[in-house]
Amino acid sequence: MTDHHTPSAAVSLRGIVKSFGTGDTKVTVLRGIDLDIYLGEMLLLVGESGGGKTTLLSAIAGILDIDEGNIDVLGVPLSALPAGKRTTFRGQTMGFIYQQFNLLPALTAAENVAVPLLIQRINRSEALRRARVMLDRVGLGDRAEFLPKSLSGGQQQRVAIARALVNEPRLLICDEPTAALDGPNGQKIMELLREVGRAPDRCVVIVTHDSRIFHFGDRMANLTDGRIVGIETITREGTA
Numbered sequence: 001m002t003d004h005h006t007p008s009a010a011v012s013l014r015g016i017v018k019s020f021g022t023g024d025t026k027v028t029v030l031r032g033i034d035l036d037i038y039l040g041e042m043l044l045l046v047g048e049s050g051g052g053k054t055t056l057l058s059a060i061a062g063i064l065d066i067d068e069g070n071i072d073v074l075g076v077p078l079s080a081l082p083a084g085k086r087t088t089f090r091g092q093t094m095g096f097i098y099q100q101f102n103l104l105p106a107l108t109a110a111e112n113v114a115v116p117l118l119i120q121r122i123n124r125s126e127a128l129r130r131a132r133v134m135l136d137r138v139g140l141g142d143r144a145e146f147l148p149k150s151l152s153g154g155q156q157q158r159v160a161i162a163r164a165l166v167n168e169p170r171l172l173i174c175d176e177p178t179a180a181l182d183g184p185n186g187q188k189i190m191e192l193l194r195e196v197g198r199a200p201d202r203c204v205v206i207v208t209h210d211s212r213i214f215h216f217g218d219r220m221a222n223l224t225d226g227r228i229v230g231i232e233t234i235t236r237e238g239t240a
């Protein structure tokens with residue numbers, strides 16, 4: 001069945017199954033995930049700790065092989081591609097923000113942000129120029145030459161966001177982006193993600209269990225016992 005009013009799915013997950021281990025120690029973490037993420041939206045993914053949220057993000061990013069099912073990203077059958085092609089596709093289309101920032105300690109903020117461009121073989125001066133532009137966008141234009149250790153937690157997460165956005169990804173994947181931050185910094189980061197990450201031709205998926213940021217999302221999907229058990233539209237007070 002097709003419905004031409006249905007917005008186009010940027011990410012389409014069908015029947016995703018993933019286990020770890022073998023024999024007595026085998027644990028099936030994802031037990032048949034069906035989920036669509038649409039262009040223009042910020043989707044929150046919630047669920048209990050150890051429930052498979054990071055596993056699912058890794059599968060969407062093509063970092064992790066799945067056992068069963070299909071993952072389509074922007075019309076590309078990601079789960080059917082060999083690992084090398086998945087890596088290339090990821091570099092061109094996705095940004096990933098980790099819970100613990102994962103900045104390289106010996107590199108300045110600008111150098112950290114430039115890494116995804118250098119991997120794509122953009123020359124160093126151009127990569128650094130674009131990195132500085134992106135740092136400016138996240139309010140850190142005056143911190144470009146600082147090392148991570150000289151930045152606050154909120155600033156480090158801003159650097160990580162700039163790094164994830166520097167190649168203008170159409171799919172931004174965030175794993176508990178506010179977990180290491182206090183309340184006000186968490187709010188600022190979410191405002192930033194909405195402002196710079198979300199656009200009509202892009203989408204953002206955010207794993208979180210931080211109820212203080214739930215109202216920033218457009219929809220919330222609940223991962224329980226290896227399945228998506230509910231999706232709700234989030235209504236924001238003061239917006240139509």
Ligand SMILES: Nc1ncnc2c1ncn2[C@@H]1O[C@H](COP(=O)(O)OP(=O)(O)O)[C@@H](O)[C@H]1O
Binds near residue numbers: 020027051
């Ligand atoms: N590489 C791995 N090898 C073995 N088990 C893993 C691996 N990655 C995750 N798991 C297990 O899968 C389950 C889900 O983990 P995870 O996706 O990190 O959950 P969440 O992000 O929801 O807290 C946990 O029981 C975890 O121990």
Ligand SMILES: [Mg+2]
Binds near residue numbers: 053054055175
């Ligand atoms: Mg996790």
